[in-house]
Amino acid sequence: MTAALLLLTLAQPFAAAGPAAECRALAHRGRNIEAQNCFSALVRRPDAWARAEGLWGLGRYREANDEFRRAVAERPRDPDCRVRWGRLLLERFNPGEAAELFQEALQLRKDHPGALVGLALVAAEGFEQKAVELAERALAADPGAIEARVLLARMALEDGDAARAVQEADRALAAWPEALEAMAIRAAVEWLEDREPSAWIQRALAVHPRYGRIYAVGARFLVLNRRYEDGVRLYRKAVELDPALWDVRSELGLNLMRLGRDAEARRELELAYENGYRNAATVNALRLLDSARNFLLLDAGRFTLKLHRKEAAWLRPYVEQEATRALATFQKKYGVTLKEPVRIELYPDHEDFAVRTLGMPGLGALGVTFERAVAMDSPTARKPGTFHWAGTLWHELNHVVVLAAVNNRAPRWFVEGLAVWEETQASPEWGERLTPDVIAAIRDRKLLPVAQLDRGFVRPSYPGQVVVSYFQAGKLCEYIASQWGFDALRRMLRAFGERKTTPEVVREVLALPPEELDRRFQSWLDGQLRRTLEGFPVWRERMKRLAEAARAGRHDEVIREGPAVRDLYPEYVEAGSAYELLAGAYLATGDKEAARQELERYARAGGRDPALLRQLAELEATSGRKREAVAALERLLYVAPGDEEVHRRLGDLLLELGEAEQAIREYRAVLALGPSDVAAAHYHLARACRAAxxxxxxxxxxxxxxxxxxxxxxxxxxLLELNP
Amino acid sequence: MRAWLVALLALPVQAATYWVVLAGLGGEPDYEQRFSSWAREAEKLARGSTGEVHVSTLAGKDATAERIRALFADLARRVRPEDSFVLLLIGHGTFDGYQYKFNIPGPDLSGEDLAALLDRITATRQLVVNTTSASGASVETLRKPGRIVITATKSGMEKNATVFARYWIEALRDPAADTDKNETVSALEAFRYASQKTARFYESQRRLATEHPLLEDTGQGGGVRSPAPEEGSGRLAAAFPLVRFGRAQAAARDPARRALLARKEELEQKIDLLKYQKAAMDSAEYRKQLTALLVELARVNEELEK
Incomplete structure (x- = not known):
């Protein structure tokens, strides 16, 4: 549901609606027939603004837009009319042009509260920090700006600050006791805390007997807190009470799709679409559901796998193996047994995954968990070497288990932190590397206090803060495990499940005030990363010189300087790393053994360039280290599993090592990848089968x-051997 | 496909294969280096093939229109009708909506210029592999009965630099390109190999494919992306040996083994026939007959190897 719609009924004292003030007041109280008559009367009025408002109220949005254009031409100095037009555009999925109108209104009247609220709503759609500032400016300009007050309440609740949300909602209600949206926020707080908000529902329905949005607002917050099943339940109640809430039906459809209930999702989305609610998310989701025939739904016991037809045959064994391993590990560690199968969906087109997740393309994430359903990029969705699919799968399955353990009640920082840390527990080579952005954030003391760390995920205040927050949360869990043991993390999880806040949990389990945890953590992190943090500026300079030497073919210089540069920032394994330059220099000077050792270091540090890992595998194989060559190629399966040659080479080595069953898997993958040399693929598989x-x-x-x-x-x- | 491969084995024993490898202007050092190294690699692989092979290469600054014309004039005198002729074009091509041009130092060569040069070569079996950007626009001017034309792009509108050449050359050395395992990579096998690898390249790089290779060997069509000899396209290409790396040719010349070879060909034809009947047969019966024929063929080959 868009922010504009959330606040639609809040135009008290309705003056902002200009000619439609009376009609909006009727709609606010659920007197729909009278409201419709009122809007119809407006359509017959001579002035364009009134006609625009009337058409808008009747749902004739295109005509309303045309009339607003005329109205603005008739009233070139009127900021109010522009703000209303902006609100129409915001409601009808055009925040960009809406923002332009709000800006124009502000040029006509500095600090126009309606325009500031409009801009705040646009910013709030994108979870931007400036939304808070804009809402506060609106309140400063007009302390009676109820919408701004409710928006602050909503954003506080989005940030997990229920106390502030309650405070702001109550102030809105004190100013206007019929503020339905403020009641909805109060009800949402109750649902989030597992209480039934009967009193708030009763109070809202007394104002508007079919105010289904009270459930929809609650549903939205439950979904934001990963409680998708609970959210769906409330969305259903919303449309039961008011079946014409098409935007809510769309949200219900999107969340059903997230949970993997595609047939039901389609029904709701189609209802929304057919009734004119055709925002990008609804249209995208319907298109994605139409592409279901491209996917196979595979029953794998404890998992249901949804894989694209073109890759299901070769990808399935690897996904199944990692999923089984991850689930067994986590169930044991966290003492949870999942009763239902986990659904795992892999999308070879990242935008399909984004639509599956948000309804919109452009999502930065690699994977998302919706209770028992995991959706993520397929390994083929990204360039080989840029995506460790198994790490992401482990990360998401950790969410499934951890959230099941606490019935989805744990703060985001802890859930993400555990998953990030668990990736590195699966293998120290997995997980994200320490990037220059993160180094800069640590150096500039930009890490958030633990009690506010969720804000870094939900409402970042600088570019890259989400990535930094993931890193910080992961390191925090690593720190807690190293100082208090893994059991402390488990106890923290249990305490979060009992709905305790971060400060309460830190005090209870770690016996520290949260500020003390922040202090000790920062000191531990500084100690752990001191060499890299201090050496970073020097590293940058020396790395530049090393790259120049490599480009100029001064191999001796690279070999002489390279190890020291590498050790200044050993986590740096991106393109052109010191490892890569050193290995290249060693090979150029004929020292294959040194190159092999350097590339081994690179792989152990988490390097993922397929060409370098392939080179390592060949160097291992030619030096007679077949096991190590296998290990190098197995690393490639995590970052470039769609490469036929990797599977073939791995199959050959495994067969030479007498591991026929493993070789069979690899040769089967070759065959399933549709090789140009079909005969050879079958032949190698036949050899492995005979060996097994x-x-x-x-x-x-x-x-x-x-x-x-x-x-x-x-x-x-x-053939002759098999048919003697 | 066996019928066309039988034609392959029946090639005149004395026939030679002439290769001309032209690598045009790169425009920037990276491309210059890439094009000339591909040309060198192609030359080396062509020379490594068994049988009588002659290779002429002009790359970079040497690949001027004047020198190319001089080379073709010389070859027009030497190449005989029974020989095979291969022209490999590497580099950038352009298409202005009317005319295809191969970019070389000095004046470019148009598709018509190249066709005129090729027409002077008397070899009845010709293969032109145009791996340049926009090469699809050259099909119409280069096609001719008896000539196979392969292009990296499907039209003149695909103007980005191509990678097809890289995989075409790889096909000349990768045994995997020899899909029927007869120790010879035919033009059709190389085309299929390079097309598949090219498509995979774009898929794996998550890039929109900007080249879609074509093959034309009927002398009249616009080229196809998936040639199928059974349906008429790719027959000449299937019977055009590009590189041979086995003993098949040597065995063919040994009179003592002719009976075995005849039996081998007979079995191969029976296998082909059986494969065509597969859809209409009971699968167990098909498998039984296929196994019997393949076992006998394997034994004949064993005898031939002794």
Missing amino acids: RRLEEAREHVLAALEAAPGYRPAQKL
């Missing part, structure tokens, strides 16, 4: 190889 004593399968594949290429000598020899 699966003779019937071996015969089948050698026959398939020779069917494709009857003159294929190695396959002919194998």
Whole structure:
């Protein structure tokens, strides 16, 4: 539901609606027939603004827009009319042009409260920090600006600050006891705290007997707190009470889709669409549901996998293996047994994943968890080497287990922090690296206090703060585990499940005030990263010189300087890292062993460039280290699993090592990837099957190889061996 | 496909293959280096093929219109009708809506210029592999009965630098390109290999594909992206050996083994026939017959190897 709609009924004293003040007041009290008559009368009025308001109230948005254009031409110095036009555009999915109108209104009248509220609503849609400032400016200009007050309440609740939300909502209600949206905020606080807000519902329905939005607002906050099932339940109540809440039906549909209930989702989204609610999210979601035929739904016991047809055959075993491993690990660690299967959806087109998640393209995340459903990018959604799909899968499955343990009641920082930390517990090579952005944030003391860390995820105040917050949360969990043991994290989780706040949990479990935890954590982090933090400026300079030396082919200089540069910032494994330059220099000077060792260091530090990992595998293999070569290629399966050559090479090595069953998996992947050399793919699979004593399968594949290429000598020899 | 491969084995024993590799202007050092290294690699691989092979390469500043014309004039005297002729164009191409041009130092060569040069070569079996950008626009001017034309792009409107050449050259050295395992990579096999690798390149890089290779060998069409000899396209290409790396040719020349070779060909044809009947057969029966034929073929090959 858009912010504009949330606040639609709050135009008290309705003066801002200009000619439509009376009609809006009727609508506010749910007197719909009278309100419709009122809007119809406006349409017959001679002035364009009145006609625009009337048409808007009747849902004739295009005509209303045209009339507003005329109205603004008739009233070139009137900021109020512009603000109303802006509100229409904001309601009808055009925040960009709405913002322009609000800005024009502000040029006509500095600090116009309606324009400031309009801009605050636009900013609030994007969870921007400036929304708070704009709402406060609106209140400064007009202390009776109820909408601004309610918006502050809403944003406080989005930030997890229920006390402030209650305070702001109560101030709105004190100014206007019929402020329905303020009642909705109060009800939402109750639902979030697992209480039934009967009194608030009763009070709202006394004003507007079919005020379904009270449930919709609550649903929105439950969803924001990852309580999708509870959110869906309330969305349903909202449309039961007022079936014509098309925007709410759209939200219900989107959340049903998030939970993997596609058929129900489609019904609700189609209802919204057919009744004129055609925002981008609704249209995108319907399009995505139409593409369902491109996906396979696979029953894998404890999982239901939704994989794209073009990659299901080769991807499934790897996803299944990692999912099984992750779930077993987490269920044991957190003492949870999931009763229902987990749904895992992988999208080869990132924008499909984004629409699946938000209804809109442009999502920065790699994976999202909706209770028992995980949606994420498929490994093929991103350039090879840029996405560790297994790390993301472990991260999301950690959410599934952790949130199940506390019935979805834990702050975002803790849930994300645990998942980030668990990635590195699965393997120290996994997880995100320490990036220059994070280094800068630590150096500039931009880390948030633990009690406010959720804000860094929800309403970032500088670019990159979300990434920094993930890093901080992960490190905080690492710190707690290192100082108090993993059991402390488990006890914290339990306490959060009992609806305790972060300061309460820190005090109870760690026996510290949160400020003391912040202080000790910062000191621990400084100690851990001191070398990198202090060496960073020097590293940047020396790295530049090292890259120049490498470009100029001064290999001796690279070999001489490289190790020291590398050790100043060993976490740096991006393109052109010291590891890469050193390995290149060693190879150029014929020192394969040193190159191999350098690339091993690179891989252990979390380096993921497929070309370098492939080079490492070859260096390991040629130096007779087949096990290490296998390990290098297995790393590639996590960052570039769609490469046929990787599977073939891995299959060959595994077969040489006598691990026929593992080799079978790799050769099957080659076959499923649609190789150009089908005959060879079948032949290698036949060899592995024979080694695993699966003779019937071996015969089948050698026959398939020779069917494709009857003159294929190695396959002919194998055929004779299998058919003596 | 066996019928066309039988034609391949029936090639005149004395026939030679002439290659001309032209690498045009890169425009910037990275492309210059890439084009000339591809040209060198192609030359090396072509020379490595068994049989009589002649390769001429002009790359970078040497690839002027004047020198290219001189080279073709010389080849027009040497190449005989029974020989095979391969022209490989590497570099940038342009299309202005009317005319395709291969970018070289000095005046470019148009599609018509290239067609005129090729028409002077008497070899009845010709292969032109135009891997440049916009090369799709050259199909119409280069096509001719008896000539296979392969382009990196489907039209003159695909103007970005291409990667097709890289995979075409890879096909000349990767045994995986020899999909029927007859120790020869045909033009059709190389085309399929390079097309697939090109498509995969764009998929894996998450980039919109800006090249869609075409093959034309009927002398009259606009080229197809998925040639199928059964349906008429790709027949010439299937019978055009690009590189041979096995002993198949040597065996063909040994009179002592002719009976075995005849039996081998007979079995191969039977297998082909059986494969065509597969859809109409009971699967168990098909499998039984196929196994029997393949086992016998394997034994014949074993004898041939002794």
